[in-house]
Amino acid sequence: MAIVTLLAAGIVSYFASPHPDGLERVAEDHGFLEKANEPSWTAWIPDYEIPGISSPMLKVGLAGVIGAAILFGVLYAISRPLSAKPREEGRRE
Structure with missing residues (x-):
């Protein structure tokens, strides 16, 4: 899904309003x-x-891909700690 989104960002960004x-x-x-x-x-x-x-x-498409990749990275960094499973009581790690 991420690859499809990055491809779409690269292609669609070329058609953005000037x-x-x-x-x-x-x-x-x-x-x-x-x-x-x-x-x-x-x-x-x-x-x-x-x-x-x-x-x-290429320069506009690459900017779209880089922007989408940065957004994915930020969202992943934010959501990772929020989605961590709580430890079960009595279970040793």
Whole structure:
């Protein structure tokens, strides 16, 4: 199931909207987007594209796969302790 989800993230992410997200749109509409030219830090995956890859489909698809894999990892790390079975009384480990 995880493999199917990663493949879907890689393929579907190429067809994502090229339009700016909500915050960028508000900044454009109110004319203060230019004030934020120099970011204070660089994102790991800026603009949902992997830098250094020339193929548009590959750099966006790979960003989708990496994002989905990170999400799986975080959810697994959170759910693992929550799903641990309680020890039975009187049972030695």
